[in-house]
Amino acid sequence: MPMILPGRHTAAHPDALVVFLIGARINRFYRPQAWLPVVRAMPAMLKELTAAPESGFMGYQPFIAGLRTVMMVQYWRDFDCLEAYARATDKAHWPAWTAFNRASRDNDGAVGIFHETYVVAKGQSETIYVDMPRFGLGMVAGTEPATGSRAQARDRMRAD
Numbered sequence: 001m002p003m004i005l006p007g008r009h010t011a012a013h014p015d016a017l018v019v020f021l022i023g024a025r026i027n028r029f030y031r032p033q034a035w036l037p038v039v040r041a042m043p044a045m046l047k048e049l050t051a052a053p054e055s056g057f058m059g060y061q062p063f064i065a066g067l068r069t070v071m072m073v074q075y076w077r078d079f080d081c082l083e084a085y086a087r088a089t090d091k092a093h094w095p096a097w098t099a100f101n102r103a104s105r106d107n108d109g110a111v112g113i114f115h116e117t118y119v120v121a122k123g124q125s126e127t128i129y130v131d132m133p134r135f136g137l138g139m140v141a142g143t144e145p146a147t148g149s150r151a152q153a154r155d156r157m158r159a160d
Contacts, residue, residue, distance in 0.1 A: 002133030005143060010150050011127040013141035017058070018079050022115040023071030034103065034110035041096035042072065048092050049085065056081025059140030075140045079119055126156040 022042075026035045049057035056077035063071045076082045086093055100113065128146055129138050149155055 004131055004133055005129065006131055008146040009129045009138060009143040010146040010156055011137040011141050012144040013137055014122065016078065016122045017120050018076040018082055019118040019120060020074040020076055020082055020115065021071060022074060023069055023113070025069045025112040027068070027112055028110040031107065031110035034107035037103065038100060038111050038113060039070070045092045045096070055085055057085070061136050061139060073136065075137060079117065082117070123158055126153050128153065
């Protein structure tokens, strides 16, 4: 059971960042040969990224949306780091991506994938966690008490 941090906290991340949502939707459960490779590819990527802090990957939070969709919220230092990883032919993502593209021609829509990328400038994000375990950006970057100049959402939005 994760440790609950009592009281009000905010993420201890004053800098710019990239929020990257990535996921898959299983459209046809009876076609595991189409969706299982997609589901199995992500753990290798996460292991590789977590072991390489110089990659700019800060961390992630997994989610399940309904019965068919899995999603991961990833946090990156900047877009250049995210794109460099995505295009690196010697990393786990590129072979998985090319294999998916080849297989998708024959999978008849059995599995869908998506991503959304948000570039967040310094001072343009705000978080609050009340009586929560570390979560989201607070889990990735750590937290600090939401007191004093960090007590109000508007104040947390200001770039230091």
